[in-house]
Amino acid sequence: MDKSTKDRILDEALILFAENGYRGSNLRDLAARLGLSKSALYKHYDSKEAIWNALLDRMEAYYAQRFGSAEHLPETPDSCEALVQLTLGMTGFTISDPQVILTRKLLLTEQFHDDRVRALATKHFLEGTAGIFTHLFADMMDRGVLRRDDPAMLAFAYTAPITALVHLSDREPDRKAEIMERIGAFAARFAAEHAAQKG
Amino acid sequence: MDKSTKDRILDEALILFAENGYRGSNLRDLAARLGLSKSALYKHYDSKEAIWNALLDRMEAYYAQRFGSAEHLPETPDSCEALVQLTLGMTGFTISDPQVILTRKLLLTEQFHDDRVRALATKHFLEGTAGIFTHLFADMMDRGVLRRDDPAMLAFAYTAPITALVHLSDREPDRKAEIMERIGAFAARFAAEHAAQKG
DNA sequence: TTGACAGGTGACCGGTTGGTCACTATAATA
DNA sequence: TATTATAGTGACCAACCGGTCACCTGTCAA
Numbered sequence: 001m002d003k004s005t006k007d008r009i010l011d012e013a014l015i016l017f018a019e020n021g022y023r024g025s026n027l028r029d030l031a032a033r034l035g036l037s038k039s040a041l042y043k044h045y046d047s048k049e050a051i052w053n054a055l056l057d058r059m060e061a062y063y064a065q066r067f068g069s070a071e072h073l074p075e076t077p078d079s080c081e082a083l084v085q086l087t088l089g090m091t092g093f094t095i096s097d098p099q100v101i102l103t104r105k106l107l108l109t110e111q112f113h114d115d116r117v118r119a120l121a122t123k124h125f126l127e128g129t130a131g132i133f134t135h136l137f138a139d140m141m142d143r144g145v146l147r148r149d150d151p152a153m154l155a156f157a158y159t160a161p162i163t164a165l166v167h168l169s170d171r172e173p174d175r176k177a178e179i180m181e182r183i184g185a186f187a188a189r190f191a192a193e194h195a196a197q198k199g
Numbered sequence: 200m201d202k203s204t205k206d207r208i209l210d211e212a213l214i215l216f217a218e219n220g221y222r223g224s225n226l227r228d229l230a231a232r233l234g235l236s237k238s239a240l241y242k243h244y245d246s247k248e249a250i251w252n253a254l255l256d257r258m259e260a261y262y263a264q265r266f267g268s269a270e271h272l273p274e275t276p277d278s279c280e281a282l283v284q285l286t287l288g289m290t291g292f293t294i295s296d297p298q299v300i301l302t303r304k305l306l307l308t309e310q311f312h313d314d315r316v317r318a319l320a321t322k323h324f325l326e327g328t329a330g331i332f333t334h335l336f337a338d339m340m341d342r343g344v345l346r347r348d349d350p351a352m353l354a355f356a357y358t359a360p361i362t363a364l365v366h367l368s369d370r371e372p373d374r375k376a377e378i379m380e381r382i383g384a385f386a387a388r389f390a391a392e393h394a395a396q397k398g
Numbered sequence: 399t400t401g402a403c404a405g406g407t408g409a410c411c412g413g414t415t416g417g418t419c420a421c422t423a424t425a426a427t428a
Numbered sequence: 429t430a431t432t433a434t435a436g437t438g439a440c441c442a443a444c445c446g447g448t449c450a451c452c453t454g455t456c457a458a
Contacts, residue, residue: 005435021312023223026415039418040436048416109308111370113220118370126367153388160360168325171310171317189352204405225445238448239406247446 006044008034010055018102021109022052056116059103063120067128074132076139080191083140087187088180091162095169095176104170125163130155147196158190205243207233209254217301220308221251255315258302262319266327273331275338279390282339286386287379290361294368294375303369324362329354346395357389 003011012033016025027048031038045051066072074090077083094100104124111121133155140146146154162183169179202210211232215224226247230237244250265271273289276282293299303323310320332354339345345353361382368378 019311021220021222021308023220024312027417028415036435037437038416039438042417043435105311109220109311112218112304112308113223122367122370126363153385156363157356157360157385157389160363161356164325164355164359164362168321171321186352186356190356226447227445235405236407237446238408241447242405 005034005036009041009044009051010058013051013055014099014102014106017052017055018105018109022113052114056114056120059106059120060116063123063128067123067131070135073135076136076143077145078143079145080195083136083145083191084184084187087162088184091166091183092180095166095179101170104166108167108170129159129163133159144196146194149194154194158187161186204233204235208240208243208250209257212250212254213298213301213305216251216254217304217308221312255313255319258305258319259315262322262327266322266330269334272334275335275342276344277342278344279387279394282335282344282390283383283386286361287383290365290382291379294365294378300369303365307366307369328358328362332358343395345393348393353393357386360385 009030012030013025016030016033027038027041030051031041041051045054074086077086107117107121107124110117112118130152134152137146137149137151137154137158141148141151165179165183165186169176208229211229212224215229215232226237226240229250230240240250244253273285276285306316306320306323309316311317329351333351336345336348336350336353336357340347340350364378364382364385368375
């Protein structure tokens with residue numbers, strides 16, 4: 001089934017808002033991207049702000065399903081090497097997928113201009129990712145892969161530097177290869193340091 | 200000596216641009232904040248963009264002197280407790296000083312719209328802070344306070360989570376007390392983990 | 399005294415932007 | 429077949445914004 005115009009508007013609005021900001025985007029450009037006239041947009045949304053709100057609705061729904069339930073947790077790694085591989089896989093996706101990149105840009109650039117974005121930014125950059133790894137680390141401790149420790153603190157210490165490098169990749173997309181290497185080195189070092197049996 | 204109008208314009212421009220973004224700010228509001236008419240601004244700067252560029256010039260000069268020379272390095276902590284205290288002092292300032300907060304907001308919200316901001320953002324959030332602690336950690340290893348290790352990797356692992364909490368404080372300034380506690384806990388844990396003599 | 403100049407004012411201009419409206423085409427339905 | 433709802437068009441409008449211009453005022457040097 002083809003995507004509805006209503007959805008396509010949000011797809012293009014994400015691109016536009018992420019690259020120029022909400023205030024820096026205008027409905028004429030948005031309509032042109034869709035091959036529509038500006039007034040056609042008003043058949044689907046009442047205003048520019050309504051498009052913005054619908055886009056945030058969609059993003060909130062996405063985060064609710066991604067971070068909300070335990071179902072979307074990745075399988076617990078059964079070794080330190082598996083943890084590094086999982087991390088590299090997740091990060092590789094996150095710095096390559098266009099939609100994810102645009103979403104991150106939107107969260108960063110609009111976080112101080114809109115309260116819903118503010119909340120989503122904290123969820124995405126802090127609680128969400130760290131929350132997932134809190135679960136994984138707790139499991140890995142139970143299974144004797146990681147030395148017993150505070151899983152939440154460990155997850156925070158693990159994900160925050162990786163997130164910083166993801167942001168660097170958003171700023172300088174040409175350095176992706178180098179950044180992936182740094183993430184791999186950081187993850188490997190971290191895993192070695194907190195492995196159940198040292199060495 | 201009183202501040203020149205030219206400087207006061209940049210002061211207010213920082214506030215305006217940081218809170219509404221460059222495109223979301225207009226010269227009428229800026230003039231009103233200064234108690235001037237809009238046309239008076241043109242006696243000091245040729246255009247809105249010229250104000251923006253002058254503001255970036257000033258920011259670049261600030262970062263050059265802060266991160267550029269070894270003179271501005273804090274004194275090397277002579278114990279793990281001193282490291283924690285230094286960290287809390289620096290962070291306490293950075294999340295409280297209005298100008299620093301505004302600068303950070305500007306860097307975050309405009310990093311994808313302007314190449315100079317992009318470069319400054321990487322310098323501020325990644326290389327700069329980590330660079331300072333790379334020096335400190337190297338010194339502390341030489342003096343036997345910290346276990347010998349890769350100082351750059353260690354500095355990155357230390358500063359990135361703190362920076363993430365600083366960003367959280369920018370988004371949710373009401374949580375400053377809680378955030379300072381988290382930073383203290385993280386710093387203390389990190390120091391204990393990398394101290395020369397364990398325990 | 400005069401003239402140049404720096405700093406400031408308000409009116410005005412053209413381009414852009416969000417939003418409206420009358421109108422059209424098409425497809426489903428009574 | 430007549431009707432109605434949906435989706436789309438282009439012209440238009442008012443508000444806003446960056447920028448210009450003629451003009452004013454105080455200071456200070458020639």
